[in-house]
Amino acid sequence: MDSFLIITSLLKIVGILFVVILPMVSYAVYAERKVSAAIQDRLGPNRVGPAGLFQPIADMLKLLLKEDFTPRTANTFYYWLAPCLAVMPAIITIAVVPFGSTLLGVPMVIADVNIGILFVFAIASLGVYGIVLAGWASNSKYPFLGGIRSSSQMISYELSLGLAVIPVFLLVGSLRLTSVVQYQIEHGWFIAPFVGDWLNPWKWLLAVPMIISFVVFVIAIFAETNRLPFDLPEAEQELAGGYHTEYSSMKFALFFLGEYAAMITGSAIIATLFFGGWHFPGIPDGSHGWIFGLINIAVFFAKVAALIFVFMWVRWTLPRFRYDQLMRLGWLFFFEIALVNIFIVAAILAYLPNK
Amino acid sequence: MSPFLFWFFALMMLVFGIAVVVNRNPVASALSLVVSFLGLAALFVSLDAYFIGIIQVLVYAGAVMVLFLFIIMLLGLRAEARRQINWLASAGAIAVALALVLQIFYVVGHFKSAGQRFPPLARPMTDDVRNIGALLFSNYNLPFQIIGVLVLVATIGVILLSRREPR
């Protein structure tokens, strides 16, 4: 390995984590409060700073200063480990997502591995450990129920998640996420093939299975991030907060952080897979000048922000599913749809001329 | 790859592998196994076998062990944590394990190519996903199909066995 790669990688990691993701997480909380307030005809936080913009800082200070309480009967080691496990996967996943084209010749992805999407799924599937451990180590009934719900929910929806994106990779022919973006630049976004060879009628034929794929994937991501309408592991009304009932102070904040980081990661994946990643029609990539490289990054995060808004919008619109409905939906509905969708796309591809 | 990383992950695997056996708490054992799997995955990745490595994490750590943990928690094996260690059985197990290790060393030691250095991999940055797919669906297609049918039969069997008779 050469030192240039190491230095740029480190710069990318630090930059993306501390400059983009963490502030984004804290302001996602602020945005969530503002969006929910607007949807419910309220004002939302407006006390700390202009329009309440310093609210995340105040929240963070408050959470840091709160008493860090460990229940006497809790299993201390795992109790402390769980919040860390909850944040980590969401942040690691960002490593394989291309968040820009190139900047001064450096590709804007931390690790451009050839199994990108599998890496995402593998690491995301580890996220459940944080929740399950939190529920178990608290040694308290509501957190325990939350942990149990979480693990079964994760297993159920991981299947649909994986199956839903297979059509995309059937088309692209590679699991590398940069290839996915590149394919979309050439052949049009999967969700809306209005760039590239949109005159090809076969592409239009593929639009229907792509939309199905998109819907199933987005719903599965909702379930994976424990967002409403699938937030059964925390379900305040039934489980008094679920797995983080017994947590306070910064440990609680870490769970919070984890949830929002997972939401950002999920949005980034959706943007990459279906919305052309950093690509926007008419804007050239970073090889035409560093300014375009920056614009590409901005485009990517604009897409992410828009998707985060959709996450919030859905949360403040839909009620929570009942547990049996959730399970039925996952196993009897999305699983089958995703499976059939693969066959349809495969069949179309088999007869697609000049692929 | 860096020998340091190899030793680090190898040791991690061994330590947590032992922890799986030694831990009295089933949950702790399961989690140790997860860490051990992660070490194994890291070793695969270090050999540029990204696909195998990540599948290791995805399937074993991400799905199988979650199911295990789920079951362990639901069963609530508190008595297990208090059970006395049978020292005689432990000694026997260690003896058997040692004998196995000795045998392996003996066999490997008499293996001709063991004395030589491994030749470097032909194409380090190959697309292993494509290679594995091509292999599975060409040379090994029949075994793959047979395994598929076998797994299907097993699944149906499990559902049949675990289904409660309607009253």
Added chain:
Amino acid sequence: MSDQNPSSQPMLNVQIDSVWHQFPKGTRIIEACEQAGSYVPRYCYHKKLSSPGNCRMCLIEMGFPRLGPDRKSELGADGKPLINWMPRPQISCAQDVAEGIGVRTNSPLVKECQRGVMEFLLINHPLDCPICDQAGECRLQEFSVDFGTSQSRFLEHKVKKPKNAVLGPRVTLDDERCILCSRCIRFCQEIAHDDVLGFVDRGSYTVLTAHPGKELENNYSLNTVDICPVGALTSTDFRFKMRVWFLKETKSICTSCATGCNTIIGTREDVIYRQTPRENDAVNSCWMCDYGRLNFKYLEAKKRLLEPQIRREGKLVHTDWSTAIAQAALQLKQFSGTEIAIIASGRMTNEELWLTVQLAQSLGTHYIDIVPRRGRGDDILLSEDRNPNTNGARLILGSASEPGANLLAIADAVKSGQIKALAILKENTMHLGVPLERLAQLPVFIAMNILSNEATEKATVVLPACGFVEKRGSMINGKGRLQRLNRAVRPPGNARDDWEILRDLIQAVGGGDSLLSIDDVFRRIGETVPQFAGLTFSKIGDLGVQILQMEELPPTHPSDEEKIEQAVAIQARRRAVRSEST
């Protein structure tokens, strides 16, 4: 009355509110009605006093059996005699039941009479219930609700009478509230034998007052406050301190003399506000003396011991209980039984005395006695013996001589230096001829007490204990009746229940087994003292159990009596000297 032996009294048939009852001869009609379940309101009538019949509140309708031509009762359809009702109401408090009479307590006539009497009584009564201390236990309030009307037709000005008039050192009178029932006057004449109260002036201007040149100052004056049905007579001590409905009432006994009057202790949030007598015909009827009634203020004194203390480098320092007990036990164990003396108190309960005996046995000492305490008695309630539990000490200490007779011998042994360790429990032996300097020289001097005094200041270990309202226990009064003390308030500071201190001390010196509650202690007494056998706290009940016939006690040895008199005399002399010097 009803509790008199029925066999000696002929039973009379009386019809009360259409139901026939039987009452012994001599029962007053008002009592008969009450026993039959029809309460007749009354102000002037009190069952322990004579009946003047001047309040007219107890009016009833009465009738005699209708006699036929043969001078026999005519029988009705139900086989019961018919009754000729008298057209005008009668007072029920001044008449005894007679054979065959009928009584109506709630007929329209009776109700009309009660309404009228209530209205008259309220004409001049001020409506100052918000400040009246009687509110809440006021008969005028209660009967006004039960039998009166809700509004007054009296438009004229009310008569002004003296308010806040001082009748005596402990009683204040509000004449406006007085309804002239004369209970207090009769009490002074008949019970206290101190005829000082009377009515003066006429009509609406009649007021209650003390005879010229006299004051209501006898030792029973506060009973007039108890029996006053309204808020006219008030206790100067309790006046305006607390509304009665806040008071938690605890049944207990007075420990100021050997009589052991039954009392109710009124407390709120661990503050004692008043002590009132509780009816017990075997002990104190309905009364108690002022001396005993007000003898609880010392429990809130500034001198109250609140923390256990031990002497360290010549100074008493506060410590915790485990240290204090351990230190006391360590000090006591330095000496053999012949060098230790324990002075207990006749004011301790049976349980505490029994534990004291156990402590003495664990230490192997025989020097154990109580301090006799005598005062002037009277023929009413106050006893000469001011120790409430002398009889308990007699039974439980189990020594051959009278309690108190060995005290001077112990004092002499202390003076001569034979006694090296002295434990004084709830007493101040300052008065017993042992000079203070001598006590200060004792290597071990353990004092358990409620208040600090010269003796506790010289002690090596001070154990703060509980007063009589702060603990449970039993005592035997001068007539041999076993009665219960109940806990009304929690002890202040770190003061502890005496029996717990003694139990821990016994365990610390290496004797005794675990006693978890005072009921356990009582059970153990029953195992050693035959008179207690088979009894428990709940069996003692609120009114006590007679366990000693006084003739059973061994006759006091003349020499014992002499020694006790001597001890009391020394005590009195010392006290007099001290009060002169201060």
Added chain:
Amino acid sequence: MAITVPRPKLNWRERMYLPAIVAGLAITIKHFKNMLLGRTKVTMQYPEEKWDSSLPDHYRGAPALVRDEDGRVRCVACQLCEFICPPRAIKIIPDEIPSTDRFAKVEKYPEEFDIDMIRCIFCGMCEEVCPEQAIFLRKDYAITGFTRADMIHDKEKLLEIGGVIHGVILKWNEKK
């Protein structure tokens, strides 16, 4: 007894749920849009805007002691409010009025009168039970303090809040 709730039969469009979900999303985005465009009327912004001017007469704010026109503290320490107070917020220590005082014939006054505003639930029972028209619920509702001790209103504070009341029955002041 179990009750069977009849479930409505859904047609295939309703069973898809998607139209309903889209309709729901449309409603929420409409609210969002209106808020962004400033068309939504939001609630009162409390610390800046207050109700004070429009509080009704029967508003139950902080309890307070009052004086009458003669300047007498109307409370006679009857302790009925202390008795009735559901959260036991009131503590009164009564005392006797000295005979030299102007109002000596009232005889009794509160030496101490504390209302623990941490406990007070603003139920108004003290006002209702008071036989002397001495305690009233005023319109103060923002009772704050930095310590628990700050939150205990003593007699001075209560009289300050209460002020003077006019037009009440003066039963102690006239011949009775």
